Amino acid sequence: MARFFISASNLFGGVAYLSAAEREHIKVLRLRQGEVFTVCDGSGTDYTCELSKNEDGELVGRIIEKAPSKGEPSVDVTVYAALAKGDKNETVIQKCVELGAHSIVIFPSARCIVKLENDAAILKKTDRWQKIALEAAKQCGRGIIPVVKYATSFELAVDMAAKAELPLFLYENESKLGIHDAIIAKKDAKTISIFTGPEGGFDDSEALYAMDNGMTSVTLGPRILRCETAPMCGVTAAMLLTGNL
Amino acid sequence: MARFFISASNLFGGVAYLSAAEREHIKVLRLRQGEVFTVCDGSGTDYTCELSKNEDGELVGRIIEKAPSKGEPSVDVTVYAALAKGDKNETVIQKCVELGAHSIVIFPSARCIVKLENDAAILKKTDRWQKIALEAAKQCGRGIIPVVKYATSFELAVDMAAKAELPLFLYENESKLGIHDAIIAKKDAKTISIFTGPEGGFDDSEALYAMDNGMTSVTLGPRILRCETAPMCGVTAAMLLTGNL
Numbered sequence: 001m002a003r004f005f006i007s008a009s010n011l012f013g014g015v016a017y018l019s020a021a022e023r024e025h026i027k028v029l030r031l032r033q034g035e036v037f038t039v040c041d042g043s044g045t046d047y048t049c050e051l052s053k054n055e056d057g058e059l060v061g062r063i064i065e066k067a068p069s070k071g072e073p074s075v076d077v078t079v080y081a082a083l084a085k086g087d088k089n090e091t092v093i094q095k096c097v098e099l100g101a102h103s104i105v106i107f108p109s110a111r112c113i114v115k116l117e118n119d120a121a122i123l124k125k126t127d128r129w130q131k132i133a134l135e136a137a138k139q140c141g142r143g144i145i146p147v148v149k150y151a152t153s154f155e156l157a158v159d160m161a162a163k164a165e166l167p168l169f170l171y172e173n174e175s176k177l178g179i180h181d182a183i184i185a186k187k188d189a190k191t192i193s194i195f196t197g198p199e200g201g202f203d204d205s206e207a208l209y210a211m212d213n214g215m216t217s218v219t220l221g222p223r224i225l226r227c228e229t230a231p232m233c234g235v236t237a238a239m240l241l242t243g244n245l
Numbered sequence: 246m247a248r249f250f251i252s253a254s255n256l257f258g259g260v261a262y263l264s265a266a267e268r269e270h271i272k273v274l275r276l277r278q279g280e281v282f283t284v285c286d287g288s289g290t291d292y293t294c295e296l297s298k299n300e301d302g303e304l305v306g307r308i309i310e311k312a313p314s315k316g317e318p319s320v321d322v323t324v325y326a327a328l329a330k331g332d333k334n335e336t337v338i339q340k341c342v343e344l345g346a347h348s349i350v351i352f353p354s355a356r357c358i359v360k361l362e363n364d365a366a367i368l369k370k371t372d373r374w375q376k377i378a379l380e381a382a383k384q385c386g387r388g389i390i391p392v393v394k395y396a397t398s399f400e401l402a403v404d405m406a407a408k409a410e411l412p413l414f415l416y417e418n419e420s421k422l423g424i425h426d427a428i429i430a431k432k433d434a435k436t437i438s439i440f441t442g443p444e445g446g447f448d449d450s451e452a453l454y455a456m457d458n459g460m461t462s463v464t465l466g467p468r469i470l471r472c473e474t475a476p477m478c479g480v481t482a483a484m485l486l487t488g489n490l
Binding site: 095233 | 316470474488
């Protein structure tokens with residue numbers, strides 16, 4: 001079923017008021033009057049609507065049912081992924097939104113090949129990333145639009161990530177604690193961070209900083225995962241072991 | 246460490262004999278005499294070698310250590326992924342090899358948008374897919390090169406998949422059995438199939454055929470995963486819950 005996110009202020013009197021862009025999208029989808037679609041307020045509530053016209057002849061949705069969005073997990077997983085070449089960050093954002101991530105933070109790291117030079121570059125990238133998160137959220141049936149942010153330093157990203165109840169640092173040089181056991185040991189955690197490195201892996205000094213500042217280092221097994229595979233694997237593990245998959 | 250797969254017949258007398266292509270690759274990597282690299286026989290054994298020249302002045306590897314490959318899981322997971330548009334099958338193959346899949350089968354399905362018209366097209370595609378599997382196996386440290394095959398019909402793919410001890414059919418209309426519980430209920434299975442659909446999902450008649458022919462239908466949760474995300478999620482679940490991640 002077609003799905004739109006609209007601001008709660010456009011939902012009143014049993015009617016979902018659509019923006020010009022949404023009405024255009026409805027035309028592209030060739031939805032006809034009487035057909036049903038879903039609007040979501042972005043805060044976890046879905047409204048099933050029937051396409052109608054109001055007295056001004058404008059397309060609106062008549063709300064016929066209201067229910068909590070089914071797509072929201074019981075745990076908030078935030079993905080911290082290092083800035084990467086090409087469209088790898090975009091892939092990570094799209095897939096992690098599908099898998100149920102609550103939000104995504106991209107950050108610079110010592111071995112990053114690319115850099116975001118200034119505020120304009122950061123703004124342009126985060127704007128693009130947020131659009132990808134929105135499209136993925138619509139497509140997979142999320143009840144929120146996961147927010148994508150850029151942390152301007154590695155240390156800042158660690159400080160944010162370490163606030164979670166279960167702050168996991170996915171590190172290729174960790175050999176003892178696996179992600180499975182780390183999650184099972186704290187499976188009632190309501191907030192989980194999945195922190196992953198760039199193409200060349202984390203620098204030793206970065207790993208040290210993360211450990212010193214409250215992160216828990218875990219391994220994803222003996223195979224070396226690409227920088228875009230590790231976040232998806234981490235989110236899947238978090239969802240699977242907390243009963244959300 | 247640089248990693249090559251070579252045929253067991255090129256490993257004898259304590260020496261790994263390299264092909265012209267591998268010697269060329271070693272030059273590209275700027276490896277110098279005395280530096281070490283790994284060759285793998287593709288059957289689960291790794292050989293640590295020192296780069297040397299033989300009496301003919303040809304680059305060879307002097308074997309200094311032999312050990313089982315660390316990258317092989319204890320369970321054989323075969324991924325059955327429907328033929329998809331663009332480079333989606335390539336993404337699935339690359340990621341599933343990293344995540345530990347034993348082999349990958351691509352198959353046609355009723356709602357597939359693309360088709361492989363004839364034997365030449367199939368051969369060209371499988372050749373490309375196999376190269377991707379090889380590159381991924383080298384990069385992530387596998388002890389085998391996962392084989393990629395094309396099954397010429399949906400029914401054939403089901404018949405192959407159903408032979409596994411745990412044959413999982415990832416179906417968006419399944420609402421009861423989750424993949425977590427299905428794997429936990431049979432966690433000693435040595436062979437698992439992860440069977441996933443095309444962009445538009447499986448046709449009802451296909452789902453019926455799969456159930457009638459021994460597959461177990463499971464859900465990946467309330468969010469609709471893209472056709473390239475579901476296989477990665479399925480392999481991660483299989484590895485995680487069988488102690489291989």
